[in-house]
Amino acid sequence: MNLELDGVTYGIDDARILTDVSLAVGSGEVVTVIGPSGAGKTTLLRLASLFERPTDGALRCDGIDPWARSRDERLDLRRRIGVVFQQASLFETSVARNVDVGQRVRRPWPRRFRDFLQRLADRWIHGSLTVDERTLEALELVGLRDAWNRDAKSLSGGEAQRVSFARALAAEPDLLVLDEPTSDLDPRNTAILERAIERARGHDHGVLLATHDMHQAERISDRVAFLLEGELVEVGPPERIFEAPRDERTARFVRGDLLYDENELFA
Numbered sequence: 319m320n321l322e323l324d325g326v327t328y329g330i331d332d333a334r335i336l337t338d339v340s341l342a343v344g345s346g347e348v349v350t351v352i353g354p355s356g357a358g359k360t361t362l363l364r365l366a367s368l369f370e371r372p373t374d375g376a377l378r379c380d381g382i383d384p385w386a387r388s389r390d391e392r393l394d395l396r397r398r399i400g401v402v403f404q405q406a407s408l409f410e411t412s413v414a415r416n417v418d419v420g421q422r423v424r425r426p427w428p429r430r431f432r433d434f435l436q437r438l439a440d441r442w443i444h445g446s447l448t449v450d451e452r453t454l455e456a457l458e459l460v461g462l463r464d465a466w467n468r469d470a471k472s473l474s475g476g477e478a479q480r481v482s483f484a485r486a487l488a489a490e491p492d493l494l495v496l497d498e499p500t501s502d503l504d505p506r507n508t509a510i511l512e513r514a515i516e517r518a519r520g521h522d523h524g525v526l527l528a529t530h531d532m533h534q535a536e537r538i539s540d541r542v543a544f545l546l547e548g549e550l551v552e553v554g555p556p557e558r559i560f561e562a563p564r565d566e567r568t569a570r571f572v573r574g575d576l577l578y579d580e581n582e583l584f585a
């Protein structure tokens with residue numbers, strides 16, 4: 319899916335959070351949003367996931383403005399977008415069932431009903447839970463294949479984050495939207511997730527992610543977008559953004575001179 323934000327502005331009440339943001343994510347492309355805390359990264363990702371409607375400007379998925387379509391059509395587009403936000407929100411059931419939910423959203427209702435009957439039959443015949451091979455594959459990608467039968471409640475924060483990621487992958491989304499997907503992970507698991515992102519790109523899925531990890535942005539991005547106070551300062555390939563940024567504010571941010579109190583620094 320080609321996602322395009324064209325002069326998008328977004329505000330809540332009188333507060334303007336994003337101003338005139340234009341950014342595109344193509345198939346097979348990883349675009350990373352960087353910026354200080356409060357810059358508007360999560361808000362941008364929520365708009366891209368069709369959770370929020372732009373106040374002004376346009377957003378297009380494969381040329382279609384979802385907000386000009388019916389609710390059902392918008393829902394169909396939303397189902398093609400896999401979303402992982404910072405706080406993993408898992409259901410109180412097994413790991414496998416949590417991942418399976420990701421797959422089910424893409425299935426038509428008759429198929430979902432058939433699968434439901436199949437599960438009931440399996441439970442009756444085998445007396446135990448069975449698990450779909452695709453679910454296991456998604457768990458394998460995040461290094462949690464053996465955990466499929468665990469209760470999601472028993473997972474650590476990092477494991478829960480990986481299960482959320484597996485759920486998004488299982489749906490084979492055309493676009494993955496990831497908000498700080500590795501914030502709770504150690505270096506080994508960060509590498510596992512980055513490999514999964516790489517693989518999603520290899521399958522021609524677009525990826526839009528926000529991160530505070532500059533090394534990660536440099537490692538995995540095709541393009542990096544620097545957001546400051548709700549405005550997109552600069553977008554470009556990682557080599558340019560990190561080594562030869564065009565804007566002084568980008569240079570200060572990537573050097574680490576500008577972080578959490580940009581008002582003071584730019585006064």
Ligand SMILES: Nc1ncnc2c1ncn2[C@@H]1O[C@H](COP(=O)(O)OP(=O)(O)OP(=O)(O)O)[C@@H](O)[C@H]1O
Pocket residue numbers: 330333335353354355356357358359360361362
């Ligand atoms: N629902 C809301 N109501 C009012 N203000 C909001 C709302 N959501 C976000 N904001 C404000 O919008 C600004 C951008 O928030 P956002 O969470 O998008 O930033 P961020 O760049 O993702 O920050 P972080 O890196 O800390 O996660 C912040 O000043 C925040 O307080």
